[in-house]
Amino acid sequence: MHGTTEADVRRSRTRRPAPGADRDRFVRDIYDAYGPSLQRYASRLLGGDAHKAEDILQETAVRAWTHSHVLNGRDEHLRRWLFTVVRNLVTDHHRAAALRPLNLMPTEALEAVWEIPEHTLTLHMVHKAVMDLSEQQRAVIGLMYYLEYTVAQAAEYLGIPPGTVKSRAFYAVRALREALKDGEGHHA
Known part of the structure; x- marks a missing residue:
């Protein structure tokens, strides 16, 4: 014990x-x-x-x-x-x-965003970085940054504590920063 x-x-x-x-x-x-x-x-x-x-x-x-x-x-x-x-x-x-399936946004909405020619490379890097996140992290990022939910609203929607939402958002944003920083070095 x-x-x-x-x-x-x-x-x-x-x-x-x-x-x-x-x-x-x-x-x-x-x-x-x-x-x-x-x-x-x-x-x-x-x-x-x-x-x-x-x-x-x-x-x-x-x-x-x-x-x-x-x-x-x-x-x-x-x-x-x-x-x-x-x-x-x-x-x-x-x-x-x-x-509550975690597929928060229709694929068509994302595809329309990715069609802007001058930002294709950057958007491709962002899309890949987001897809490399865990499913739980993508859900939090989608709710908070795409749908503009507050931490409390995201927590209620996902049925998890607000502290877990904050933690997942923190680690997801950190992972995105690292992925984009690494991506800049490969394409510069």
């Missing part, structure tokens, strides 16, 4: 130094005791998507905190409850993905 015992978890809930510190300690105990197992389980259920598995783990920890008063630190109950929450969150994710 990575050094965290049932007694440690129970003690962390009975000590109340400060509301934020108590929460942080509780969540840290969950991560220490169950985090790797829960993340592997979520990743397996998600077909190997480690980023989404981390999101699921974070949401599970938040839900554990909000239900900490009924979990009572009983290891066998808590472990079972956490794995059930992970399974339910993954099921919700699969349902949401089936209802």
